Amino acid sequence: MVVQSSVQVGIVGKPNVGKSTFFAAATMIDVKIAPYPFTTIEPNVGIGYVRIPCVCRDLGVKDNPRNSVCIDGNRFIPVELIDVAGLVPGAWQGRGLGNQFLDHLRRAPVLIHVVDMAGATDEEGRLTKPGSHDPLIDIEFLSNEVTMWMVQMLTKDWDKLVRLVEYAKKPLLEVLYERFSGLGITQAQISDSLGKLGLDKKPLSRWGEDDIKGFVSMLRELSKPMVIAANKMDIPEAEDNYKRVVKEVGGKYRIIPTSADYELALRRAAKANLIKYVPGDDDFEIISQNLTRAQRDALEKIRDFMHKWGGTGVIKALNTAVFDVLGMIAIYPVADERRYTDTEGNVLPDVVLLPRDATVLDLARVIHSEIAERAVTGIDAVSGRRLGVNSKLWHRAVIKIFISRA
Ligand SMILES: Nc1nc2c(ncn2[C@@H]2O[C@H](COP(=O)(O)OP(=O)(O)OP(=O)(O)O)[C@@H](O)[C@H]2O)c(=O)[nH]1
Ligand SMILES: [Mg+2]
Incomplete structure (x- = not known):
């Protein structure tokens, strides 16, 4: 898998x-x-990549990536882009x-x-x-x-919202959470925004336009x-x-x-085998002997830009x-903690992105669909150290998950 x-x-x-x-x-x-x-x-929806120094170099192994790509010791991890x-x-x-x-x-x-x-x-x-x-x-x-898009979402039937909170006594947090459901907003982000503006104590029926806009703009900053x-x-x-x-x-x-224009030009030139370029580098190498003068000049202009700004x-x-911004960490799950492989012998096959406070249990949940909390432990494959179910993971950790059958 x-x-x-x-x-x-x-x-x-x-x-x-x-x-x-x-x-x-x-x-x-x-x-x-x-x-x-x-x-x-x-x-347009597609897969782009973030880049990290791959642990393959630190561990001195040749890897066989499956859900990601490794180029010259840089691991490219897929993320979904929406244009x-x-x-x-x-x-x-x-x-x-x-x-x-x-x-x-x-x-x-x-x-x-x-x-x-x-x-x-x-x-x-x-x-x-x-x-x-x-x-x-x-x-x-x-x-x-x-x-304003979010404000509209919130206020489209404001009176109903107010009645729910003030007459039906539904908790404000719950009502707001439901209203923004599907936006990936957490209850913590809502309560933080309310608290910071002192709106948690103000009856909803007395919220003015400024309160609404202030609350939503804070929520937007936190959630988007x-x-x-x-x-x-x-x-x-x-x-x-x-x-x-x-x-x-x-x-x-x-x-x-x-x-973006230069990055696109570089990727196309690399695809056409004119240059060798590792996306994210601040330089590239011309490998084709058959470039026209104009192509060479254009590439040299791009190179100057890359040196000046540290890449495209x-x-x-x-x-x-x-x-x-999201503070995600990249984790390499493995099945064999000695050889860093999956069950088919692929070395460092996958990388998953998890929130920075992710634990061994969170990783287990990504790998296996149904698991019982008490049956999970982990091993840091690099040091051999055992990790409890609630141990926090860290960026570029290589982890074997154990699930004991109860
Ligand atoms: N000079 C320069 N031009 C660029 C750059 N990126 C994009 N362009 C040009 O800007 C124009 C618009 O690019 P698009 O990528 O279509 O812009 P967009 O934001 O998707 O536009 P819409 O889909 O119409 O909203 C094109 O002519 C691109 O070639 C860049 O980094 N430098
Ligand atoms: Mg466009």
């Missing part, structure tokens, strides 16, 4: 900023990319393509907001002179759109955190904007400089979303 984990990352932004280019580069799936708004209408239509200001009220498609992002616990850092598109995504639109406006409006992909950094006008944006909102968001940023944006 190949173990699958299923972290979803939503790709959002106004039209024409490079969402589909980012998606295509990260997944190598051919999708429609064009220099005008609303190229994407139906969402949706562009959002324009007022989408929550139905402008542009509206916000129905945000429903496709329901299960995504983290979003990558692709921003045109070159300011080469206006607020609706139409091409303008580079440097003429302020990307700070885009950052502001997008979080507001997502917030955003990483900013500062895209189109290859356009000269982008650099000043980038510096300014980092200064203004760098404390609030993680901002990763990217060129696409893998970095995904890694930041999954490891830094």
Whole structure:
């Protein structure tokens, strides 16, 4: 059995900023990319990868990955990417393509907001002179759109909600939790948001618009955190904007400089055996003898960019979303703790992504569908140490799960 984990990352932004280019580069799936708004209408869903240093090097073994890929000692772990239509200001009220498609992002616990850092598109995504639109406006409006989408979800029959809490005496937490069900929001995130704003003590019937918006925007920050992909950094006008944006909102968001365009070019060149490129590296090697002068020049321009910014940023944006913002850890489950193999002898076959507070039991649940808590223990395959059912796991741990039949 190949173990699958299923972290979803939503790709959002106004039209024409490079969402589909980012998606295509990260997944190598051919999708429609064009220099005008609303190229994407139906969402694209595909598998992208986050990258970690593989433990195969530390352990001195040659691995046989099955649910993931290992290239030169780097393990690429699959995550699900969702590329949706562009959002324009007022989408929550139905402008542009509206916000129905945000429903496709329901299960995504983290979003990558692709921003045109070159300011080469206006607020609706139409091409303008580079440097003429302020990307700070885009950052502001997008979080507001997502917030308003959630506000609508909450307030669509507000009176009924109030009656449920104040007359039928249903606990507020439960009512709110049900209302946002399907958004992957936890009760803890709801109660945190309520508590921080002192709304847990305020009767629902007395909540004003500001209370509702304040509560939802806090809940959005906790439940749909955003990483900013500062895209189109290859356009000269982008650099000043980038510096300014980092200064203004760098404390609030993680901002990763990217060129989705360059990443896509590199992956295509690698696929065509023109270059050797490990996604996420800050360099590549030309391996074809038959490049034209123009191809060589284009590649050298990309290389300069990569040296300056530490790569194209696409893998970095995904890694930041999954490891830094969601705080996930990558675990290698094995069946044989001495040889690090599955039951068929594959060395370090799988990697699963789990929340940072995951325990031996959580890992057991991913691997086996039905298990009894008391029957589970683990072994740290690297040290041979035994782990109890509630022992916390750690990033890049190699773990054998034991299930004793009662
Ligand atoms: N210079 C530059 N152009 C880019 C970059 N990424 C995307 N583009 C270009 O921007 C235009 C829009 O790209 P798409 O990927 O279709 O944008 P989108 O955000 O999916 O657009 P919609 O689907 O219409 O919302 C295309 O012409 C891309 O080639 C980048 O990093 N640098
Ligand atoms: Mg698109």
